[in-house]
Amino acid sequence: MHQIFIDGAWVQPLEGPTHAVTNPATLEPIDTVADCGPVDVARAVDAAHAAQPGWQNVPAADRAALVREIGGRVHDNGRDLATLLTRETGKPLCESIDCIEAVVALFNACAAGASLSVGSPHRQPGAVVAAIAPFNFPMLFMACAIAPAIAAGDTVVCKPPPENPLSSLMLARACGALPPGVLNVITGGAEAGQALIEHADIGRVAFTGSAAVGRTIAAAAQGKPIDLEPGSVDAFIVCKDADLELAVPGIVWARLLNAGQVCTSGKHIYVERSIAAEFVERIHQCVGFLDVDDPMKPATDLGPLVSLDAARRVEDQVGRSLREGAKLILGGRRFRPSGLPGHFFQPTILSDVRAGSVPTREEILGPVITITPVIDAAEALRLARGSAPGCGASIYTSDPQAAVMAVEPLESGMFRINDPASGNTLGPFGGMRHRGILRELGGADVEVFQRSKYLRVAEAPQRKSWWFPYGARTRWTGCA
Ligand code: NAD
Numbered sequence: 001m002h003q004i005f006i007d008g009a010w011v012q013p014l015e016g017p018t019h020a021v022t023n024p025a026t027l028e029p030i031d032t033v034a035d036c037g038p039v040d041v042a043r044a045v046d047a048a049h050a051a052q053p054g055w056q057n058v059p060a061a062d063r064a065a066l067v068r069e070i071g072g073r074v075h076d077n078g079r080d081l082a083t084l085l086t087r088e089t090g091k092p093l094c095e096s097i098d099c100i101e102a103v104v105a106l107f108n109a110c111a112a113g114a115s116l117s118v119g120s121p122h123r124q125p126g127a128v129v130a131a132i133a134p135f136n137f138p139m140l141f142m143a144c145a146i147a148p149a150i151a152a153g154d155t156v157v158c159k160p161p162p163e164n165p166l167s168s169l170m171l172a173r174a175c176g177a178l179p180p181g182v183l184n185v186i187t188g189g190a191e192a193g194q195a196l197i198e199h200a201d202i203g204r205v206a207f208t209g210s211a212a213v214g215r216t217i218a219a220a221a222q223g224k225p226i227d228l229e230p231g232s233v234d235a236f237i238v239c240k241d242a243d244l245e246l247a248v249p250g251i252v253w254a255r256l257l258n259a260g261q262v263c264t265s266g267k268h269i270y271v272e273r274s275i276a277a278e279f280v281e282r283i284h285q286c287v288g289f290l291d292v293d294d295p296m297k298p299a300t301d302l303g304p305l306v307s308l309d310a311a312r313r314v315e316d317q318v319g320r321s322l323r324e325g326a327k328l329i330l331g332g333r334r335f336r337p338s339g340l341p342g343h344f345f346q347p348t349i350l351s352d353v354r355a356g357s358v359p360t361r362e363e364i365l366g367p368v369i370t371i372t373p374v375i376d377a378a379e380a381l382r383l384a385r386g387s388a389p390g391c392g393a394s395i396y397t398s399d400p401q402a403a404v405m406a407v408e409p410l411e412s413g414m415f416r417i418n419d420p421a422s423g424n425t426l427g428p429f430g431g432m433r434h435r436g437i438l439r440e441l442g443g444a445d446v447e448v449f450q451r452s453k454y455l456r457v458a459e460a461p462q463r464k465s466w467w468f469p470y471g472a473r474t475r476w477t478g479c480a
Pocket of ligand 1 (some may be wrong): 133161162193194197208212217
């Protein structure tokens with residue numbers, strides 16, 4: 001069984017049942033982890049609590065050097081980390097390498113931020129942070145909590161997702177130079193997460209996951225500051241003057257990245273009726289060329305879903321969408337590419353999706369492209385506002401200035417014009433509707449009471465080298 005990381009040491013969990021972590025493509029077991037309970041949670045929080053005052057008093061420049069060192073170690077172990085990430089998540093290997101590069105960039109950016117810190121009393125650390133991450137980008141969202149927290153002088157207890165916690169445990173190895181207790185990693189599911197959040201010495205919660213669990217966590221946090229990044233149903237809006245040579249491959253990549261288990265891009269497409277037939281035909285052609293296979297193969301575009309439950313949920317959502325009037329253009333079933341026994345789902349296209357039906361009100365975390373024809377962009381925006389927007393919407397048009405004005409009321413934390421999902425590391429990342437708003441009065445903190453929106457207008461819209469097909473990618477550099 002894999003040990004947990006507490007107070008700078010790898011230790012055996014004291015309690016709880018265990019569960020196997022399996023490769024979702026091959027169903028081979030990779031390792032076993034504990035479902036930690038309150039006793040192990042308390043050990044981890046105690047260690048983080050004891051370490052916090054000392055860590056806060058480490059000069060910012062020294063903290064920054066350690067944070068940068070973690071980025072360097074992640075980079076040096078990039079190949080091994082990416083391989084493990086693919087084995088436990090099922091994401092194509094090149095997507096795992098992208099994740100590792102993003103983690104390295106994040107630690108470097110937070111190191112730079114810590115170096116600049118002048119210790120303003122308005123920005124004091126002083127918390128033990130509970131960091132809870134989702135299955136779709138497990139190590140990246142662990143890093144999103146760890147890097148800024150430790151750079152700021154906080155200490156952290158992480159609980160990675162139960163489906164794929166191993167890369168986060170490996171990330172802890174890269175943090176070995178930190179003083180004991182600054183970073184602690186426990187394993188387990190909802191019970192471990194709940195015990196962690198409810199612990200009296202947790203001062204702040206960083207949660208990324210589903211909206212439903214986010215609501216439970218907000219209640220359990222009992223007033224503790226909380227950063228919620230929950231899932232959402234955002235829109236791709238395709239106007240009749242859009243460049244379809246750009247829109248189609250961009251949307252297909254952004255929607256089907258990580259087998260459609262994505263939070264940062266749109267989930268559902270609204271397309272102006274006058275071009276809907278051509279758009280669907282082009283989407284069909286583009287998806288038809290995708291390679292669904294073992295995610296360890298370099299040319300694989302789509303791997304499996306994370307679990308059997310996930311595959312069954314998507315199958316159910318597709319079935320209900322069809323019963324609510326959608327038209328099946330492609331796919332719709334679980335299958336076994338290359339005879340693999342894992343949780344694969346066919347790339348699926350549903351057209352003529354009715355507004356208000358399943359794809360417009362539920363997050364479909366699978367390789368399912370759903371399309372609703374609309375009269376015009378104004379109707380698309382009205383319908384998009386009525387879904388559950390939050391994280392990452394985009395619009396395709398040849399009139400970006402008009403689009404900037406039009407999308408103002410749309411509550412998506414990130415909005416892209418003629419660009420499907422890139423640029424997340426270039427601007428503020430996250431949703432808009434749920435993020436915790438914190439404390440403080442006074443002019444300097446006016447921005448605390450405003451909500452930021454990341455707006456990206458592609459200056460020279462063009463097809464990106466990191467879109468499908470992955471078989472054509474030449475960029476295998478970066479990680480060691
Ligand atoms: P989930 O909400 O089921 O679980 C997320 C984490 O919370 C897991 O570690 C889980 O063990 C833990 N958890 C579950 N119940 C808990 C409880 N009662 N108390 C404490 N912790 C608990 O989400 P998931 O299925 O792992 O991930 C997919 C979801 O995450 C999707 O909705 C996706 O859109 C969302 N997501 C959002 C973003 C974003 O930035 N907005 C990014 C990635 C993923």
